[in-house]
Amino acid sequence: MEKENNSIVEVKKILNRVHTFFLERYKSNNFMSLKVKGLLAQKRTDGLGKGCDQFCADVQGLYSACLEYLEKWMTPMEEFSSFMWMDLSETPDWNDVEACIKHLGEKGVPIDDAKCFDQVTNLKKFTERCNSDGEFNGLQAHQKWTKYFEKAKSIACYSELLMIAQFFFSVPSHNANVEGFLTDAKPVDQGKEPVVC
Known part of the structure; x- marks a missing residue:
């Protein structure tokens, strides 16, 4: 997920998959492996039912905490839902692109929708191939x-799509690179002036 060149859509899709995984295990099925269930059954027959109940509650608490944590970090990404088509994993749908154009218009990035429609038609042919x-x-x-x-013949074939892509790919998908830099950085010696490049 923390690949340097991942886009925000790629990170969002990964988080969605992890979120679905936890939802399936926790809310839908209260999943616990057969081995663990067998051990719990044995402990219950040994008279340790209260401890088993506490263990089960802790497992559910863990799933719940994981979901809560994921949802906390996924919420700000909802702003970029209109860009989900931009991973080009499927042929783009004009309604999705149009929602993206509206979003960019609200951000002060004007996209000519008439030109963009024709450019999306070309993009569809490209992705289908x-x-x-x-x-x-x-x-x-x-x-x-x-x-x-x-592959495009001239900028007239992709001018509006290029503006969308420029905005989209300028949004950092995570802060792992910054955190790594801060972790690796050495503290400035208090007695010396820092070097400014």
Whole structure:
């Protein structure tokens, strides 16, 4: 998830999968492995029912805490839901692109929707051809877009899509690189002036 070049959509999709995993285990099925269930049954027959009940409550508490933590970090990402089509894992739908254009308009990024519609038509043809290619599907979102822009004949074929991509790929998907830099950074010696580059 913390790949340097992951887009926010790719991170959001990973978090959605993890969230679904926990929901399935916790809310839908109260999952516990058969081995653990067998051990609990044995402990109950040994008269340790109260401890088993506490263990089960702790497991449910863990699932609940994990879900709560994930949801806390996923909520701010909802702002970027209109960009989900930009990972090009499927052929883009105009309604999704239109929602994205509206979002950008609210942010002060004007996109010509008439031009964009024609450009999305070309993008659809490109993704329909490429999505049967396993190698293309294995690429990260920015690599797929690079291939599209390389194939386009002129900027008139992608000017509006380029503006959308420029905005989208400028949004950092996580702060792992910053945290890594801060972890690796050495503290400034209090007696010396810091060097400014």
